[in-house]
Amino acid sequence: MNKKVLLVSYCILAFIGFSASAQQPAILLNDTTSVPQVTETPLFSNYNFTYKSRLDSIQKIVPLSYNEYVQKYIDIYSGRKDMMGRMLGLSDYYFPIFEKALKSLNIPEEIKYLPIIESSMNPHAVSRVGATGLWQFMFGTAKGYGLNMDNFVDERKDPIQASYAAAAYFRDAYEELGDWLLAIAAYNCGMGNVRRAVEKADSRDFWEIRKYLPQETRNYVPAFIAAVYVMKCSEKHQIRYQRPSYIKITDTIQVNKFVSIPDLARALSMEEEELCALNPSYKKKIVNGTDLSPKRIIVPKVSLANFAQIYELLNSDADTDMNVILASTDDRRVMKKASAAKAKPSYLYHKVAPGQSLGLIADKYHVEVQDLKVWNKLKGTTIVPGQRLKVFNSQAEKGALKRVRG
Numbered sequence: 001m002n003k004k005v006l007l008v009s010y011c012i013l014a015f016i017g018f019s020a021s022a023q024q025p026a027i028l029l030n031d032t033t034s035v036p037q038v039t040e041t042p043l044f045s046n047y048n049f050t051y052k053s054r055l056d057s058i059q060k061i062v063p064l065s066y067n068e069y070v071q072k073y074i075d076i077y078s079g080r081k082d083m084m085g086r087m088l089g090l091s092d093y094y095f096p097i098f099e100k101a102l103k104s105l106n107i108p109e110e111i112k113y114l115p116i117i118e119s120s121m122n123p124h125a126v127s128r129v130g131a132t133g134l135w136q137f138m139f140g141t142a143k144g145y146g147l148n149m150d151n152f153v154d155e156r157k158d159p160i161q162a163s164y165a166a167a168a169y170f171r172d173a174y175e176e177l178g179d180w181l182l183a184i185a186a187y188n189c190g191m192g193n194v195r196r197a198v199e200k201a202d203s204r205d206f207w208e209i210r211k212y213l214p215q216e217t218r219n220y221v222p223a224f225i226a227a228v229y230v231m232k233c234s235e236k237h238q239i240r241y242q243r244p245s246y247i248k249i250t251d252t253i254q255v256n257k258f259v260s261i262p263d264l265a266r267a268l269s270m271e272e273e274e275l276c277a278l279n280p281s282y283k284k285k286i287v288n289g290t291d292l293s294p295k296r297i298i299v300p301k302v303s304l305a306n307f308a309q310i311y312e313l314l315n316s317d318a319d320t321d322m323n324v325i326l327a328s329t330d331d332r333r334v335m336k337k338a339s340a341a342k343a344k345p346s347y348l349y350h351k352v353a354p355g356q357s358l359g360l361i362a363d364k365y366h367v368e369v370q371d372l373k374v375w376n377k378l379k380g381t382t383i384v385p386g387q388r389l390k391v392f393n394s395q396a397e398k399g400a401l402k403r404v405r406g
Contacts, residue, residue: 061108073226085242101163123280149327158281181206255289
């Protein structure tokens with residue numbers, strides 16, 4: 001029986017492969033793949049009123065402060081002219097995707113610049129602790145926000161799926177913290193770390209609580225502001241737009257069959273590597289669509305000349321083992337032996353005592369409020385005495401938000 005294939009016109013593709021390595025080898029990269037480390041107290045001998053004025057002029061919702069920390073990262077990113085030129089080129093493809101996802105949850109459009117410092121907009125970027133994809137999701141966080149990882153697919157590498165998950169994270173972070181710079185900081189180190197820093201500083205000003213945050217997060221927010229500045233003011237720094245090596249009009253195909261990407265590439269008369277680049281989340285070069293869970297394939301716009309051949313291919317299953325196995329955690333910080341994991345239950349129950357809040361309970365078990373909400377299917381933060389809350393005590397399964405340091 002023929003299966004229906006839905007073709008939806010999607011967007012202009014501007015995608016190139018590239019290396020995210022720094023152009024200045026003296027600067028080391030930390031866990032976030034594209035945020036260079038700088039001295040903790042950079043000298044501020046070159047206060048630039050022009051930069052301050054430009055930041056003020058481009059500011060929308062997210063505060064774009066100007067200080068010595070931001071200046072240092074402006075110097076760094078404006079000096080990486082080749083890298084930032086490539087970011088300008090890639091933004092033609094990725095920014096419309098990011099903007100649509102962010103707009104769906106009323107997240108400020110400026111957040112679209114975050115993948116520049118997270119991954120250099122490389123969907124295959126993996127940090128040293130296993131954060132993966134454009135938005136650099138850790139395994140547990142990705143699961144908590146509905147991304148699927150199995151033996152066929154890693155949706156952290158899917159630009160569309162991961163962007164909606166990132167938007168949901170920022171919705172929750174802003175709801176809890178009430179400030180966009182704090183939400184951005186939380187994306188790097190977790191809401192718990194930010195909440196504790198707020199309590200220590202008795203302030204909700206990022207620059208006031210900065211000294212109480214992990215080292216990487218102290219640099220993360222200034223780097224974000226600098227990236228926004230350099231992308232918006234690139235011509236002021238002689239950064240030249242680098243046109244991607246190829247531009248194609250693309251279609252989105254929803255399939256409810258297992259489809260071979262190499263076979264589809266041949267039907268499309270294109271290079272296999274190019275089609276894989278358009279669909280970075282599929283691990284085995286197999287798109288594992290089913291009736292219950294159809295999958296998306298991004299392809300160059302289909303011509304009438306080869307439509308029949310493509311239609312025939314899309315309506316026949318790929319020759320592969322179709323067993324789907326859910327992926328286990330790939331958090332490289334945690335390497336427990338299987339025997340030890342079996343010796344302990346994966347979760348426990350906490351009985352809410354009078355006066356306890358989700359924040360206090362999260363601190364008690366060294367987890368995040370969002371973890372508790374996800375595990376217990378809570379829509380808000382309201383809990384009542386006597387309520388039983390599920391708390392995962394296996395580090396491999398608890399889904400700690402982003403790169404919370406142990």
